[in-house]
Amino acid sequence: MSTHTATITWQRGDxxxxxxxxxxxxxxxxxxxxxxxxxxxxxxxxxPWSDAGAIDPEEAYVAAISSCHMLWFLSLAAERGLVVDAYSDDAVGTMTRVAPGRQAITDVVLRPRIAFAGSPPGAAEVEALHEAAHERCFIANSVKTAIRVESPG
Structure with a gap:
């Protein structure tokens, strides 16, 4: 078991x-x-009560899912002897009203673009890597949001 910490600070000022x-x-x-x-x-x-240049919790949530998935994908690819040169994902989370006065991110779509060194694996192997990464991702295992991977097509 491991623990992870974050300290969140806010001050009202004047x-x-x-x-x-x-x-x-x-x-x-x-x-x-x-x-x-x-x-x-x-x-x-x-x-002016928010700052568009700062990270908001919802986008951090989407980024955490994408990052976790990517890290597992890279690890699993390396275990299989594949060499990944680049990985980029334009992840999108959708906020939906789930009850009166309540919203949730109900869907996250990952759209990874991956460049492999040498001869790239086939689509079926890449899909299997994504499925295995999703199964192992700590964040995906911690949430009830639907998470989908869409391969570029």
Whole structure:
């Protein structure tokens, strides 16, 4: 078993609070020392109380799923003797209303583009690698969001 930590910090500063006119910008600090500027999406909280340049929790969620899948794909490809030169994914998460006043990311689509050194594996082998990566991905195993991989076509 392992643990993973993040410290989330926010300060009001001199802004008012009870009227909702305060910045939601905050920081995520991770155990390795990285600091990330975070904010709600401007689609959820309008500017100036959000920061479009910061990472919002929903896009971080999609990125975490994509990153986890990629890391497992690379590991499994290496185990099979395949050499991956590049991996890029334009992942998309869809926010859906799931009940009155409640929304959730109900679908994440991964669209990886992979460049292999030498002769690339066939489509069936790449699909099998994606299925195995999905089965092993810690994040995918932790969520109930539907996660699909769409190969470029």
């Amino acid at each position: 802004a008012s609070f009870s009227d909702g006119r305060y910045s939601r910008r905050h920081e995520w600090r991770f155990d390795g020392g990285s600091v990330v500027a975070a904010s709600p999406s401007p689609h959820v909280v309008p500017a």
